Structure formats: C-alpha cells, structure tokens
Amino acid sequence: MHKQGQFSISVVCIILGIMLAIQFRTTQDIRSSAQYERADDLMKRIMQVEKERTALEDQVHDLRQPPGDDAAAKDLERIKIGAGLVPLQGTGIIITIDNTKQALSPSNKNPNLSQIRDEDILKILNELRAAGAEAIAINNQRLIATSEVRTAGSFISINNKNFATPFEIKAIGDPVALENALKIRGGIIETIQFWGIQVVIKQSTVVELPAFKGTFRFQYAHPDQNGGK
C-alpha cells in the first residue's frame, strides 16, 4: 500500500513538474512581455519625443532669426510681411458678421438663406482687396496666398481650421476707403443685410493682425530653373 502510494505520487509529481516548468516559462514571458514593459517603454518614448520637439522648436527659433546683413534683412522682412509671417498693426476696419438673431418670418422659411456662407465672406474679402486692404485676417486667421474660405458642413474652413459664426474680419488699409467700398449701394453688405445677416463695421486706428501660424510645404511646386522665361 505504501509502495503503491509512492508510485502514484511520483507519477503525479512528473505531471506537477511539467506544469511547474511551463509556469516558470510563462512567468518569464510575462516579465519580458510588451504589456509589462509597455508603460515604461511609452514613458521613455514620450520623454524622448518631447526632448526632440524642444530641440526642433529651438532650431526653428534660431532659423527664424534675421541674418546679420542689413539689406538682406530688410528684404527678408518685406517678404515676410507679404507672406503673412509677421504680426501687423495699422489703421483699418473691423467687420463683424453674424447670423440673423430674429426668428424666421413666414415668408422666409429656408434657414439657409439667412446663414453666412463662404460666398458672402469671399465677396467681402474681394471688395476689401479691391479697395486696397494690405492685410486681412478672419477670426485671427491671417489670410495668405494659399488661404481658403470654404463652407465645411455647418462651419467655414479658413486656413484648414473650422470656424462658426460670428466672424470678425480685420483689414489693414485706408479705413474710409475700405468702409465705403463695402457700403456702396447695392454692394455686398446691403445684399447680405437684406437676408437678415447682422453686419457691424467699425473703423479703427489700431487694427492688430496675427501672423500666419501654419507651415509652408511645397510637395508639387518647385522653383523653375529657367527663371520662368
């Protein structure tokens, strides 16, 4: 009896040994597994990426410093103003437009008619530019050569950022000329006011425009080696 007990216990011990060995291996696997080291690993990566980002920001800052050469620096400054990379201030006007606040009248059932659309803003911009506006920003988005103004769902996308009403258009230029151009009889302001859109135009001696905050990337355009001749 005792002998037999020893034998079956030994057999079971073999199985137990196999299980133990597998468990050892599994435990080791867990220790070295991604799950276990994941948090640690991610933390390290975040730190590294943050460090890289700071370094790159410093680099950008250094590269943006104007070079020592005076004439070249002036040239660069003019080009940067033209490209919208410099915050500007000067005399100009501030136009605030908002959707109608009044309830829809029975004769005007289509709510889309009293919504501001990209076309309205584009017409205002066109009018401002024709009247000699030197720099324009909408909701503090500086408009540059590649800026778009386009309806995107219920928003209007400007510089690839979505904005809802109200819109504040700031333009630097001759305040009187700009305002007169907009308020001309039968002009754009009269038209949109007819549809119930609220327009407030304010002349100002100090209009401040932010710089364009995006980046320039030219994937398809390359400078022409022949100088375009």
Add this chain to the structure above:
Amino acid sequence: MFLPIIGLMIGLLIGKFLPISMPIEYAKYMSVALLASLDSVFGGLRAGSEGKFDNLVFMTGFFTNAFMAAGLVYIGERIGIDLYYVALLTFGLRVFQNLAIIRHYFLKR
C-alpha cells in the same frame, strides 16, 4: 520518499524541453491549477505518511482539484467575482497545513 522527488525532477526536465508555452491570458488559471495540484500532492504525501493513502482518491483528487480550480476561477472571472484569490488562499492554506502535518509525522518517527 525519494521517488516523488525524482519524479518531480523528471517532470521539470520534460517540461523544460517541451516546446509548450502558455498564452499569458491563461497564466492565472494555470497558476491556480498548479497550486491545486501541489495541494493534492502534499495531501497525498500526508495521507501516505499517516498510512491511509487511497490511490483512487488521490488520482481523482489531483485531476479534479486542478481542473475545478481553474474552471471556478474562469467562471468567477465571467461573473465578476474574483475567485482567483479565494482559490489561492484556500489551496495555499491547505498546502501549509499539510506541510506542517508531514513535518510533525517525520519528527515523531
């Protein structure tokens, strides 16, 4: 007394060279089953030393304990009761109890 230890060694060696590895999700069940088996073996040793060893009881106890423990933990996980710790506690307590009894037996002999 040496035969079980030799068996354990053989088992460890086989397990080491077997290309089996547990998925990590099942490590919990495996550990509970392992503890249940350990408890059974110590129970068997204790019964053997007390002279009331029953082969059938031992063999069935070994396998059912292991599978039932793993199964209960699995069910507990499904229904949101952490039976894992309960199983660990129960089998752990019994392992130490059995150890103490075996030790007493050897001391008295």
